[in-house]
Amino acid sequence: MTLKSLFLDLNSYFASVEQQVRPQLRGRPVAVTPVMADSGCCIAASYEAKKFGVRTGTRVREAKQLCPGIELVKARPRLYVLMHKRVLEAIERCIPVQAVHSIDEVSCRLDPRERTPEEATALALRIKASIAEHAGVWMRCSIGIAPNRFLSKVATDMQKPDGLVVIEKKDLPQKLYSLKPIEIAGIGPKMSERLLKAGITTVEQLCAKSEKEMEKLWGGVVGRRWYLWLRGEELPEGPTHKRSLGHQHVLGPEHRTDEGAKAMAQRLLHKAAERLRHDGYAAQRLTLSIRMREEGMAPTGWRRASWSVSASLGPACSDTATMLEALEELWKQRPAGVPTLVDVTLTELVNTQSQTLPLFQGENRRTRLSKAMDLVNEKYGANTLYTSSIHEARASGSGGIAFNYVPDLELPDTVRERGEGAMSDEELVKLIERMAKVR
Ligand SMILES: [Mg+2]
Known part of the structure; x- marks a missing residue:
């Protein structure tokens, strides 16, 4: 009864979605790229393309050399978000989704009845069948089942594609020895190098370290967490408590207009909201502050004035x-004047990442959509998707905000690029539905 977490990772997600909705691509080497030019980057490769050495990050030019017959497909982020939702629904027919970690990764908490290897395996097979039925047979995934979420994710990396790996407490730590430290989720190149400097080249060596030594390796309590994770312990998660989250921006002279300031406020709010969700919080209140120059008493003509107002967002808003x-609504209340700085702050934050609270419990469609957008933005890099209101801020060219997570993989503005021939969300959903039936 030691199994508590189920992790699901969709295999070669973007490439698989394309193969799913375009059966002629199935079984063929496919790479998805935001830019159809030799200098562009592949953001996903099908397993057939991976065999030729094409990976995420491979340049299009190089991909063509490695695999002359490769099918290059232009990325369709909205399709991937819609498919993501479809897959979530398919999973939730079998088990509630506890957390969405990226556009192709979710985790679920096993019910006490599902905690034996037999029951958990049966559940995993039901999930795979549900995804095949409702999203399509080409949407394959690797499922990992383990005593904690950390290990369940590690288990998804142990068998690909279409994997199903169970790590029981009694298998620990030997079952992890087949991996290299760098293959463990959470150990990046930097940490790997640090381990190397400490003489650690295998997971076996890592597992032999004491709690104190692990703390030293990671430089603090994180090391202790790793020590316990590797042993199958479950730890309470979630970021430390936070009271508010906000952003402000000094407006350049050209944006000191009502429209410029408003567009910036919207943009800042997008950024704060994305961050809020990323950190696992919801907000109960929104505060807008504007600093202005207004015609005043001073003979020099101008004095500075600050103005601030706030509104309730309800019990736990994250969309x-x-x-x-x-x-x-707040914007309508602003006084006249030339805006020089805008500040948008979310306050009265509540933590939504408690272990017992399913992430999507009581959430409306809007929150789900917001989260899905974050996921694509995170995976692809900045500004892949955003709503029309933020569009103005971008168009106005007010720079200065770093949205970038993966700058190298940046996509063009697909919303703006949506020209003739592009499909609406409704059409994409219909396409997904239609193709789910094609075996
Ligand atoms: Mg994946």
């Missing part, structure tokens, strides 16, 4: 659309 509506 951008609701926040933007609240901002719209």
Whole structure:
């Protein structure tokens, strides 16, 4: 009864979605790229392409050399978000999704009845069948089952594609020895190098370290967490408590207009909301502050004035659309004057990442959509997807905000690029539905 977590990782997600909705691509080497040019980057490769050495990050030019017959496909982020939702629904027919970690990764907490290897394996097979039925046979995934979430994720990396790996407490730590430290999720190149310097080249050596030694390796309590994770212990997660989250921006002279300031406020709110969700919080209140120059008493003509107002967002708001509506109302109350600085802050934060609270419990469609957008933005890099209101801020060219997570993989603005021939969300959903039936 030691199994508690189930982790699911969709295999070669973007490439698989394309193969799913375009059966002629199935079984063929496919690479997805945001830019159809030799200098562009592959953001996903099908397993057939991976065999030729094409990976995420491979340049298009190089991909063509490695695999002359490769099918290059232009990325369709909205399709991937819609498929993501479809897959989530398929999973939730079998088990509630506890957390969405990226566009192709989710975790679930096993019910006490599902904690034996037999029951958990049966559940995993039901999930795979449900995804095949509702999203399509080409949407394969690797499922890992383990005593904690950390190990369940590690288990998904042990068998690909279409994997199913169970790590029981009694298998620990030997079952992990087949991996290299760098193959363990959470050990990046930097940490790997640090381990190397400490003479650790295998997971076996890592597992032999004491709690104290692990703390030293990671430089603090994180090391202790790793020590316990590797042993199958479950630890309470979630970031430390936070009271508010906000951003402010000094407006350049060209943006010191009502429209410029408003577009910036919206943009800042998008950024804060994304961050809020990323950190696992919801907000109860939104505060808008504007610093202005206004014609005043001083003989020099101008004096500075600050103005601030706030509104309730309800018990636990994490969706951008609701926040933007609240901002719209607040904006109407602003006094006249030339804006020089805007500040948008979310306050009265509540933690939504408690272990017992399913992530999507009681959430509306808007929150789900906001989260899905974050996922694509995170995976692809900045500004892949955003709503029309933020569009103005971008168009106005007010720079200075770093949205980038993966700058190298940046996508062009697909919303703006949506020209003739592009499909609407409704059409994409219909396509997904239709193709789910094609075996
Ligand atoms: Mg994946």
